[in-house]
Amino acid sequence: xxxxxxxxxxxxxxxxxxxxxxxxxxxxxxxxxxxxxxxxxxxxxxxxxxxxxxxxxxxxxxxxxxxxxxxxxxxxxxxxxxxxxxxxxxxxxxxxxxxxxxxxxxxxxxxxxxxxxxxxxxxxxxxxxxxxxxxxxxxxxxxxxxxxxxxxxxxxxxxxxxxxxxxxxxxxxxxxxxxxxxxxxxxxxxxxxxxxxxxxxxxxxxxxxxxxxxxxxxxxxxxxxxxxxxxxxxxxxxxxxxxxxxx
Amino acid sequence: xxxxxxxxxxxxxxxxxxxxxxxxxxxxxxxxxxxxxxxxxxxxxxxxxxxxxxxxxxxxxxxxxxxxxxxxxxxxx
Numbered sequence: 001x002x003x004x005x006x007x008x009x010x011x012x013x014x015x016x017x018x019x020x021x022x023x024x025x026x027x028x029x030x031x032x033x034x035x036x037x038x039x040x041x042x043x044x045x046x047x048x049x050x051x052x053x054x055x056x057x058x059x060x061x062x063x064x065x066x067x068x069x070x071x072x073x074x075x076x077x078x079x080x081x082x083x084x085x086x087x088x089x090x091x092x093x094x095x096x097x098x099x100x101x102x103x104x105x106x107x108x109x110x111x112x113x114x115x116x117x118x119x120x121x122x123x124x125x126x127x128x129x130x131x132x133x134x135x136x137x138x139x140x141x142x143x144x145x146x147x148x149x150x151x152x153x154x155x156x157x158x159x160x161x162x163x164x165x166x167x168x169x170x171x172x173x174x175x176x177x178x179x180x181x182x183x184x185x186x187x188x189x190x191x192x193x194x195x196x197x198x199x200x201x202x203x204x205x206x207x208x209x210x211x212x213x214x215x216x217x218x219x220x221x222x223x224x225x226x227x228x229x230x231x232x233x234x235x236x237x238x239x240x241x242x243x244x245x246x247x
Numbered sequence: 248x249x250x251x252x253x254x255x256x257x258x259x260x261x262x263x264x265x266x267x268x269x270x271x272x273x274x275x276x277x278x279x280x281x282x283x284x285x286x287x288x289x290x291x292x293x294x295x296x297x298x299x300x301x302x303x304x305x306x307x308x309x310x311x312x313x314x315x316x317x318x319x320x321x322x323x324x
Contacts, residue, residue: 037270042256045249052259055266059273102280110269117265215277219284226288233295242295 009086011228012237018221025218033062033211039204047201056114058205061188062212064107067135068170070100070216074142075167078160088224090156091231093163094146095223099216101139108132119183127176128184131169138166152231 040058047054074096080089111129112122123129145162149155177186188205189195195202232238250256259266 041266041270043249046260051262053262053265055259055262056269059269063273099280102276106273106276109272113265113269117262215281219281222284222288226284226291229288229291229295233298238295239299242292243299245296 009084009088011088011091011232012235014088015225015228015241018225022218022221025214025221029211029214029216029218031211032207033215036062036204036206036208036211040201040208044201044204045198050118053114053117056110057188058208060107060110060114061205062209063103063110064132065209066212066216067100067104067107067132068173069213070096070103071135071138071163071167071170074100074163075170078163081156081160082164087231090160091224091227092220093142093156093159095227096216096220097139097142097146099219099223101136101143103216104132104136104139108136124183126182126184127180128173128182131173131176134169135166135173138162138169141166 037058041055044055046052074093077089077092080086081093108129111132115124116122142159142162146155146159149158174187176182177184188197189202229238229242233242257263257267
């Protein structure tokens with residue numbers, strides 16, 4: 001167990017594993033995502049209440065789901081950074097924060113466009129929407145703070161603390177639709193209950209969520225590799241890798 | 248298929264503009280993010296390679312002998 005932990009902390013070992021995983025993540029992710037989207041757009045039945053505008057769900061829910069899930073992963077990595085000072089955990093936080101920012105923006109954007117025909121407004125200061133906007137600012141804050149501090153170790157610690165403080169926002173996003181009387185509809189998927197929609201709707205949704213997860217995995221590996229090369233460029237193995245020219 | 252024709256699929260009963268804008272922005276941003284991330288890694292590799300080459304050239308110049316040593320024989324008698 002400790003050996004595995006130690007290995008996982010080794011940038012060189014991670015780099016090799018990531019290189020081997022990435023083609024599978026990319027191909028699997030793209031196939032699942034496209035299958036989910038094509039199914040959802042063209043084959044799923046239309047919603048009796050919202051008509052065809054509900055087809056936005058097949059990208060809105062995956063991006064919103066991933067946006068929160070990525071933040072939780074960053075929070076776990078932040079704990080690892082603070083407690084065990086593992087280099088890779090900090091590399092992860094740095095590498096995925098911009099991805100989280102884009103996903104949160106997409107969730108808000110697709111939500112706003114979906115809101116227009118459904119609620120009659122692009123934006124409302126509703127609990128779910130506002131807490132998602134705070135998540136967008138948190139991602140922006142993490143990126144800005146990391147860039148503002150030159151020293152790698154101080155930046156890692158400051159960013160980890162900010163990520164952990166921001167994690168209170170996650171349960172607020174999750175339960176906002178239950179605690180407050182929001183315009184936003186309740187969660188589509190719950191672990192404890194059967195989905196309220198028919199299988200022809202939730203199966204494609206599940207496919208696109210899984211697909212986007214894999215694409216995120218690919219992006220995380222790729223961006224972590226970039227960060228590892230930048231940090232370890234004085235080591236022998238990075239020099240060998242770069243001079244071999246296999247990239 | 249939930250639609251009778253291609254034009255019905257594109258129109259989505261009036262919701263077409265909303266749906267297609269969402270999907271368009273989603274694909275542009277996601278593919279953009281992927282291409283940009285990929286480009287960043289190659290650029291980083293390229294920058295490192297140039298750096299290493301410069302260092303190696305510097306080392307070769309240093310490796311040249313600075314002066315030659317000649318043995319001087321001194322008569323012992």
